Amino acid sequence: MLRGGLALKITVHRGTEQIGGCVTEIATDQTRIILDFGTELPDATGQTPPNTLLIDGVNFGKPACDAVLFSHYHADHTGLLDTILPGIPIIMGTVSKDILLALYRLVRKDSVSKVEEAIAVPALKPFTIGDLQITRIPVDHSAYDAAMFLVNNGEQKVLFTGDFRFHGFRGKASDTIVQKYVGGVDVLITEGTLLSRLNVPVLSEFDIQELIKAVVKKYKYVFALCSSTNVDRLGIFHNNTPPKRYFVCDRYQKEIFDIIADASPSDYYKFRKALTYGSNLDLRLKQKGFVMLVRKGSMLKEFMRQYENDNQAVLIYSMWNGYLDGRDQELSRLVKPFQESGRFEMLHTSGHAPLDDILKLISWTNPKTIIPVHTEAGEVLAKGNMRENVVLLDDGESFLV
Numbered sequence: 001m002l003r004g005g006l007a008l009k010i011t012v013h014r015g016t017e018q019i020g021g022c023v024t025e026i027a028t029d030q031t032r033i034i035l036d037f038g039t040e041l042p043d044a045t046g047q048t049p050p051n052t053l054l055i056d057g058v059n060f061g062k063p064a065c066d067a068v069l070f071s072h073y074h075a076d077h078t079g080l081l082d083t084i085l086p087g088i089p090i091i092m093g094t095v096s097k098d099i100l101l102a103l104y105r106l107v108r109k110d111s112v113s114k115v116e117e118a119i120a121v122p123a124l125k126p127f128t129i130g131d132l133q134i135t136r137i138p139v140d141h142s143a144y145d146a147a148m149f150l151v152n153n154g155e156q157k158v159l160f161t162g163d164f165r166f167h168g169f170r171g172k173a174s175d176t177i178v179q180k181y182v183g184g185v186d187v188l189i190t191e192g193t194l195l196s197r198l199n200v201p202v203l204s205e206f207d208i209q210e211l212i213k214a215v216v217k218k219y220k221y222v223f224a225l226c227s228s229t230n231v232d233r234l235g236i237f238h239n240n241t242p243p244k245r246y247f248v249c250d251r252y253q254k255e256i257f258d259i260i261a262d263a264s265p266s267d268y269y270k271f272r273k274a275l276t277y278g279s280n281l282d283l284r285l286k287q288k289g290f291v292m293l294v295r296k297g298s299m300l301k302e303f304m305r306q307y308e309n310d311n312q313a314v315l316i317y318s319m320w321n322g323y324l325d326g327r328d329q330e331l332s333r334l335v336k337p338f339q340e341s342g343r344f345e346m347l348h349t350s351g352h353a354p355l356d357d358i359l360k361l362i363s364w365t366n367p368k369t370i371i372p373v374h375t376e377a378g379e380v381l382a383k384g385n386m387r388e389n390v391v392l393l394d395d396g397e398s399f400l401v
């Protein structure tokens, strides 16, 4: 089914009724691009559902697509990368490519060459695919190097947000960046993750920093369960480790730190204290204390077990609390002893924009059409002042601009 006018065809293949696994297509008579190509979010047991999304010319049939572009490295945006048909250009940010390479070398070795193929493009430098001009607009998110895409066919401008927020460390600059590099648009395709969680208060990353600082002060041995690529949060743990205490991680995490330190001009992201764990450090760690990053898949979880009953040890859980519902047994085993002892803190905030911030972006870009994606509640936008501009598509449905 088609709705609307002329020239640009926008199709949301997936994401009109779910968070994660979003795939959006923009096409003209001459050009066809795909924005994000992700797997669905893991189920309650931590497993990613098998892929059922086949798009003719993209991951099925003969190649008929000019490029697949990735807004950031999270798997719900990149997870289907290895199914893209040969010969179709893959495009992403420079740092996103480096991080994805490190991640794939660890967990998806068979697909490393597909990531190596990707063309890395810097932010804010327009590039051309067919008759479309595209610019990566850097944006605050729980992934470093995340970007929106501004797509321009010479007549109409479409802003595709990917995942974004304004309440992180880099959020304050968004206003200026959007006004300067985006301005008014015809169509805004916006994520709406938090539209289904309207009553949950959203703390800023600065608030989280204060809370983490207090816990680190109170305990000598601090374990942190945190995504290995949530760079701002990792920065909080690193930069608030007291001078005489160790900041320890595994080799893979150190590789991520080195990528970020090379890429970022900011001192906040240099991770100079980061030490790769080795058992030769055990005695010194015990004596001086530490902040240690652990993950489900990390060998450091074995080290953590030795401190389960130590009154000076705490576990800070710094990820989405939905993973803790008990069905992910490996995770449950890891956190349970700390939960039971009461030496357990959940300190986290979302990587996504609450309704007020989506409305802010709408006011800055003044779109004629708003298409919610990456959401379970797009209709919330359709109830606001902008209701006449909101188009609620079904998966697979197209809108003509």
Ligand SMILES: [Zn+2]
Pocket (backbone or CB within 6 Å): 020, 074, 076, 077, 163, 374
């Ligand atoms: Zn996402």
Ligand SMILES: [Zn+2]
Pocket (backbone or CB within 6 Å): 072, 074, 141, 143, 163, 351
């Ligand atoms: Zn994301």
